[in-house]
Amino acid sequence: MSELGRFCCFNCPKPDQELKALTDPCPDCGYAYGFPLFDVPKMIGKFEVQRSLGRGFYGAAFVAKRQGAVRAQRVLKVAPKEMYSHFNKSFEDEVARHSEVAEGSEFIVSVEDLFEADVTFGDLTIPCHVAELQYLDGEPLQAYLNGSKSLSASEAAQIACDLFRMREEFEVRLKNHNDLHAANIVVQRLPKPSWRRGDAIEPAIRAVAIDLGSVAEDRRSGGGYIGDLHWIADHITNMAFQLLDGGENTADLEKRIALKLLSIAQSLTGAIENQRPPSAEDVVRLISEEYHQVAQPWRPWRNNLVLRRFEESFNAQTMDAWYVPELLVDPDGNWIKRVSAPGPLVMTGMRGCGKTMLLQSVQFHARATLRVQETDAHALKRISADGYVGLFVSAQRLIPVGSGAQEPSAAMLNARLLVAYAAAAARAIAHLSDLDGASIAPDAPSLIAKAVADVISPAMPVAEPATVEQLERYLIDLLVRMSRSDSLFELATTPATAFPHLAEAVRKSSPIWQDSQVLFLLDDVSTRYLDSRKIEELLSALIFQHPVCAFKLTSEAQTIFLTLKSPGQLHPASAGRDFQTFDLGAEVYETLKRPGGGKTFINDVLRARAKLYSGHPSAEPRDVLGDIDLESIARTIVSSQPTSTDRKRLYWGLSALTGVCVGDIGSVIQIYQQILARRGKALPVPPQIQNDAFQDFCARYLYHLDRRGSDLKAVAMSFAEASYQLLMQSGKDPASKRLRQYNSIYIRITSGDVEEQMKRLRDLVDAGVFVFTGAAPRTKTRDSNPTQQFQLTYRKIYGLVNFIGLSERDRFELSGDGLQEWLGHPTQGRELLVKNLEKQEFDEEPGVAVEETAEAKPRKFERSQPVQLMLLEHGAPTTTSSRAPTFGKSPIAIPTVxxxxxxxxxxxxxxxxxxxxxxxxxxxxxxxxxxxxxxxxxxxxxxxxxxxxxxxxxxxxxxxxxxxxxxxxxxxxxxxxxxxxxxxxxxxxxxxxxxxxxxxxxxxxxxxxxxxxxAASVYSPRESDLTAVLEAHASYNRHDTLAALKHVLTGEQGPYTSQSLLTTETDGTRSRGLCAFASAKHERILRLIEQREYDVVEIMVDQADTARAKVAEMAATVALEECRAGEIVAADVVDLEAVLRILWSRHQQWYVKGGLNFELGLTGNKIQATAAAIVSALLPVNEVWYLEPAKFDVNGFTQGTGDSYYYNLPGSANAIRRG
Missing domain, CATH: 3.40.50.10770 (Hypothetical protein VC1899 like domain (Restriction endonuclease-like))
Structure with missing residues (x-):
């Protein structure tokens, strides 16, 4: 019932436009304004009254049934006859206008008849006019606004659209409603056969106007009257705040849509004031686009991809699948065929070799995406011929990270996986429907929902989603509930039963899929997120044989081969018999080793990105780089001094870029990005500029290796030193037939503590110092235990500072005591490797040839025009009409600090x-x-x-x-x-x-x-100490400088443990954005960005001209090196108001407009942490992180006392709330 409104007393009418409550008494007669609703009449004419609906200024509305054989339900609008006489109005004329306006309309209730009756309200009988209206099964909008009826995000968005459609129906009839308050609007519940289709957001409801007593050609506004557009803006605002009424318990989607609706309502207010009311079509399109952008951020598969940075999304985990076909390089198309072949498969390879991108390439979105000059028919033909439908899930997005995050049991993890795959199926159905709506089975959403409910325990009601969008939202909400720490959801049966059951439902969802095998693509089953025992348990359960489905998993080689195949472990499945393995890292490595083939492959990878990057020169990458053969690079090393000019232009050209790669394609992309960033106009880019980029990446990798706090850097450096020593010796030895270039180790574990040696090797591979490339024994006889022999290839990027050669022509061999000694004494690595080197000459590795490539001059040709820019811009959708309302500021006002x-x-x-x-x-x-x-x-x-x-x-x-x-x-x-x-x-x-x-x-x-x-008078580290380090390393790169700061950074010691100070229920499938802060104590920000994959990061640094600020900016730059998209913003970091404004703006851009999950990192000073606290108190924030050091040193903190600062923070809303 209406709580506040403009009401005329039923008993003694008089003109009074003051706002009143229904319970307020009339000052003349004493009856409450709501007494017709409180004392519901039993009969109105020949109708039995069932319940009241609400009342407006003149009348009240009731739901009633006609007496007699045909007991039809109707809505009766009742108004006292005296009221119409008092205001000199004609009820008959009003009903006639209503009938005229309602004819042919969708959002205005129709009139059936009118009559007069004496109506008894409690002890009072009043002669009344009665209009018999079409029955509406629903409740007044007021019931949704006051909380007596629950309101969902989709319902709020649909009601908002309907209100504008309703207003449009009045406009085309040259009428204004003039009294469009919430009691005069009923939210009708539609029976399932009548569910709306087309552009409906929530097809099961419709908002309908029921009281047209104030309808007129003129628009009444002012003098106590509110215009229709003002009413609509108020209703949208009230719905938004009703969505937010649950505070922190409000679902994530409800918060997002509420903020969108608030922005739209605010934009409407501006449009009203400027007398430029938007068209219904524009606003409905805007609401629909905003809703779908927020509720379905996974949907823009028809958007074109352009890279804002050449290296953007080099980590395919942050790339949408529909962009993969434009970037994937698959020699001869064999890799996709191997991955998509029937049966379970485990794909391995080092980080950065392209496993995720290849796995993404067989998921449905990648296969269904339109290629250049393709139509929908081409895509439909391709997916029909595939014989499979791939559904992709990343393990990293399902497993909790941080302190207090408990690793789920296998049964719980499998339940999460199943629901995540069901959600992926819903998105695939939506994509297929976009290509051909007729190809989707009408009951597809309910099929998927039932399949999930059948296999989840404890039992839950089977959802009945009306649309694929509702199905996806239901499954995401279920996945969020499953991620709670108190969740008890798990599979009610084995994975070998549950997943085929879901696969059958997917196949029944479309005739196109009825004979397809469903591929469950699971990415990144890694020891970074699960311990080795849990991985073994997970793989054992998921790698099952079934005709309708199969799992395809990716992991690093060391996870599968060095963990699962370590001695003494038992395995339920056998590779080659129960499942297939595909070592993509080895495939890439072999491609790189082929004479000429490696350079072609790298050029193709870079060229694919160049087409999508507007900043790339109009030349092929091979012409941007030029070339020099690897033998010439080695001879330059041998013939020059370490400080010579030749050494400063040593590594350059396509052969060098190919040679430094041992399968880590991501590193190649990043190095090329730096070469592009440093280049001038001349092509090829000068050797010294290219060499600087190579050396910068070497320092970068060594810095991050050193940060791990172990002896890993010593292993990497000592190997490079041994390789360099042997190269130089071979160049000076007259008896040497060729230059020696050692870049791999053949290892055989034959004695000692096998488990400890395996662990140590696994650590080296996991850290990326070496790459597992497999090996065959050097002897002609087969070794008795092939699981204890490996070939590890050195990541040559670590050795560039030592000037190693880049050819892979020689290898060290270690076994027995020599291996144990090398693993146990990394600082003596150079001496031990040289000592254990076999005396005889070794044959060159088969398939490795010395490339004699002259320096190439760039060919002249025109590059094709880049496609439109679109990737992670997260801007608001545009409309075709300039009258559409726009919004840019946050709908919640920044508190005055x-x-x-x-x-x-x-x-x-x-x-x-x-x-x-x-x-x-x-x-x-x-x-x-x-x-x-x-x-x-x-x-x-x-x-x-x-x-x-x-x-x-x-x-x-x-x-x-x-x-x-x-x-x-x-x-x-x-x-x-x-x-x-x-x-x-x-x-x-x-x-x-x-x-x-x-x-x-x-x-x-x-x-x-x-x-x-x-403030303090002296901070740690001291400004003088930081200045001394910066001056000493003025000519070095930022990685060397940060490494040199170790001895001056006091006050705390790592390792750092991540702790979540605020966690809200979050859709983990959304993109993530992080706002954090950089300071001179930079380990916190580096650690935070390492622990989670972020799609976009903003790091705030101090704008002051101090050594402390310069170090912080260096740290921020290093932290962003591994991010998909990042930005550094400078501010006065002790200005609370300034910091708050930046965070507030970024929240609007990412969370409200972009649909990202918004996270904060407390990695700066206390003023910044205070701003983060204020933001998280007033705006929806998904996660707030704190990095706690292992130990504090009280003697290494601040000294003395500075000025005191005071801020006033006025009383604010108890969450996001009006006023």
Whole structure:
């Protein structure tokens, strides 16, 4: 029922446009304005009243049944006859206008008849006019706005569309409704046979206007009247806030759509004020596009791909499948054939060799995507001939990461996998429907939903989705529920039964798929996310034989061969018999080794990207690089001194780029990107520029290797040193027939602790120092235990700083004691490798030839025009009409955070929260604040370190202030019930997790808060120390500089553990965006970006001209090197308002407009952490990360005390809420 509105008293009518509640009494007669609804009449004429619907200014509406044999339901609009006489109105004329307007309309209820009746409301009988209207099975819109009826995101979007369609129906009839309040609109529930099709977002409902008492040709506005567009804007706003009413428990999609609707409502207000009302078609298209962009971010398979950076999405895990066909290079097409062949398969290879992209290439979206100059018919013909339908899921997106994240049991993980594949099937059905809607079985959504319900335990009701979109949303919501820590969902049967059951449902969804094998494509089954035992358990369950489906999995070679095939382990399946293996890394490696073939392959990979990158020169990559053979590079090394000019232009050309690659295609793409970024106009790019790019990447890889905190860098460097030494010796030895270029090791484990040696080798391969390339024994007889012999190829990118040769012509051999000694003493690696080198001459590796390639001059030709730019822009959809409303700002106003002086502080607050820290400024800040403000209570957060606790507590007690202590662990866990009323928060001594929770709690509580922060006089690391390092390494690259900072970075020690301070229910299939901060203590930001795959990252750095800011910017640049898309933004990092504005803007761009998951990283200072807390209190944030060091060094933190700063944070909404 309407809570507030404009009502005329049923008993004593008079003109009164004031807002009233239905329970308010009439000042003349004393009856409540809502008494016709409270005292529902039993009869109205020949109708039995069933229930009330609501009331408007003149009348009230009821649902009733006609008496007699045909008991038809109707909606009766009832109004007192005296009311129409009082206002000099004709009820008959009103009904006639209603009938005229409603004729042929979809969103206006039709009139059946009219009559007069005496209607009894409780003790009062009133002569009334009655209009008999078409029955609508539904509730007034008001019921959805006041929460008595639940409202979903799709329903809100559909109602918003219907309101504009409704207004359009009045406009084309040259009428205005003039009283379009929520009680005059019924949300009709449509029976399933009448469900709307076409552009309907939610086909089961329709908004219909039921009371046309104020309809007129003129538009009434002002003087207490509200125009139709104002009403619609109000309804959309109210629906948005109703979606958000659940606070943190609100589903993610509801939050996103609510913010979209708020933006649209705000844009409508501007359009009204400018007297440029948008057309219904424009707004409905906008709402629909915004809804589908947010609810279905996976859908834009018809968008063209263009790369904003050449290296963009070099990691295919961040690329949509429909772009893969444009970038995949598959020699002779054999790789796709092998992956898509019937039966289970495990695909292996080093990171970066292209496993994910190849697996993506056989999923349905990649196969169904239109190629250049193709029509829908071409795509349909291709997928019909395939004989398979591929459904892709990444294991990395399903497995929790971070502290407190428990690894799911096998049964739970398999249940998640099944639901994820069902969601992928829904998306495939949507894609197929886009090509040919008639090819989808009418019951396809219910088939998939039932198949899932059949095999999930505990049992759950079978969903009945009306559309594929509803099916996908239902499955994603189910997947979110399965990801909760308290989830009990698991498979009710074995995977060998459950997945074929789902596959059968997929096959029945379309005649095109009825005879196809369903390929369950599972990417990245890796020890990065699961331990080796869980991987073995998972593979054993999923690699089953079945005629209707098969699993295709990817993993690194070391996961499968060095973990699963390690001695002593038992395996339920046998490679080659129960499942096939495909070592893509070895295939790429062999392609690279073929004479001439490797360069062609690399050129093709780069050329595919060049077509999509507008910044590429109008030349082939081979002509951009030029060329020189690898033998010439080796001879230059031998004939030059380490500091000579020749060494500064050593590595260049296509052969060098091919030679440095041992299967890591991603590295090749990134090096080429750097060459392009540094080039001038001349082609080929000068050798020195290319060499700089190679060496920069060498330093980059060595830096990240060194950060792992082990002796891995020593192994990499010592191998390169041995290779370089032997190359130089062979060049100076007159008896040597050729130059020796050692770039691999043949290993045989014959003695000692086999398990320990296997673990050590696995670590080396996992770190990327070596690549597992397999091997055959050097002897002519077969070894007795082939699982204990390997060929490891050196990642030559690590050896460029030592000037190694790039040909793979020689190898070391290690076994027995020599192997154990090399593995156990990495710093002696060079000596040990040389000592163990066999004395005899070895034959060259078969298939390896010395390429004699003269320097090539670039050929002149015109490159084809690039396709339209589109990748991760996440902009709002455009419409064809300039009258369509637009929006760019956040629909939630940024809270006013104003700077205060000491004299501006309040004399009294209820609670002061402080941390009993160990920095001197903590105590001084506390004492300064108490000089100006007296709290009723101090809530003191105590740490394990005593710090300045005694001094601070004694100071409070001396002033007679009550002190309540709480532990850091409690505050970190969010236990803050005692923080009530008007509060002050001194963030100076609060560790970031405590700071985040306290500030967020204060903002969400709605009470006014004061923030205090006191700077230090000296920070660690010292500015002078940082300046000295920067000056000493002025000529080096940023990786060397950051590595040199180790000895000046004090205060904390790794390793760092990631901890989630805020986790909301999140659709893990969405793209992720991260906003974080860089500081001189840069390990935190590097670690955070390493642990998760992000689609876009923004890192804030200090705009100050200081050594500290320069180091932070270096760290940010290094952190972004492995990101798909990233940006560095400079700001005054101690300006709370400035930091808050940047985060607020980015949230609007990513979360609201782009549909990304929005994450924050507390990797900067306390002011930045405070801004993050405010944002997460008022806007939907999916995750907030804190990186905790293993140890704090209290002597390595700040010294002294600087100025104190104060901020006023006014009382804010208790979540996202109006006003």
């Amino acid at each position: 104003s700077r205060l002086t000491g004299s501006d502080l309040l004399a009294h607050v209820d609670t002061l929260v402080v941390g009993l820290g160990f920095e001197e400024r903590t105590a001084v800040s506390f004492e300064r604040f108490l000089e100006r403000t007296r709290p009723s209570k101090v809530l003191a957060v105590r740490y394990e370190n005593q710090g300045y606790a005694d001094r601070m507590l004694e100071h409070a007690r001396a002033r007679g202030i009550a002190v309540e202590e709480t532990s850091y662990a409690a505050v970190k866990a969010g236990e803050l019930s005692s923080v009530v009323g008007e509060s002050a928060i001194d963030i100076t001594g609060l560790a970031k997790p405590a700071l985040f929770n306290v500030v967020r709690h204060a903002v969400r509580s709605g009470s006014r808060s004061t923030l205090a922060y006191t």
